[in-house]
Amino acid sequence: GEYGEGKMSSPDQIYEFIENYFSDRNIIKKKNLSALVTAGPTKEYIDPVRFITNNSSGKQGYEIARSLAKFGVKTTLISGPSALKKPEDVNFIKVETADQMYAETKKILPVDIAVCTAAVTDFKPEKYENKKIKKDSLNINFKRNIDILEFLSKNNLQRPKLVVGFAAETNDIIKFAKEKKNRKHCDWIVANDVSNSKIGFNSEYNAVSIIHEDKIEKIEKNLKSYIANKIAKKIINNFIQ
């Protein structure tokens, strides 16, 4: 037929798309933009054999790093433990703990763009035991980990020009995400619903709302690579207008 899924775009449209892609890429390259993306979970060790962590796959962050690099942004990906392959053309730093992620983040500054997708484990044991804890004496106190997003947003000396946070929520998503944005002082926050197992954590798919100033922009359910491309394009537009 004349219209529907599967119909090839017209050669003119394809030409225009490719032309725009390369002209954006050239503009970005000339601007020499740099980005930092944090991704994945962190592991907080209790003793040599035990740790606490969470279920993040790192997928959304890896895809955002891949997209930014494709647009010609010099991109560093700092990743907690993840089974994913390193994206091409990305400076890749692997870490385990939140403290290591924070230390590597500080080393990478200054950057123009920071995108914090990492599911940093909020707590770490107050004391790391060098020897394996015996099961009859298991009594652990936890303390808060440093908040990397907040550190970047409130860094007066080397604040990235654009700081983007993520908010993984199970309920009252927009309300909690807005609160998080205000509390952490980031420029945009990307909210997603992690109560739905078909999107979010450990899924190939996601659906997000990007909150900036008073505007909310929705990206409907799609592959994480598609969502990443949309977010990366929006970031790029912010620098080429």
Ligand code: CTP
């Ligand atoms: N974040 C961070 N460092 C932390 C905790 C969170 O950089 N120690 C960042 C995440 O990468 C994300 C944003 O803060 O961009 C929000 O993370 P989220 O886990 O949704 O929120 P929390 O601050 O942990 O709050 P809560 O768990 O109470 O929802």
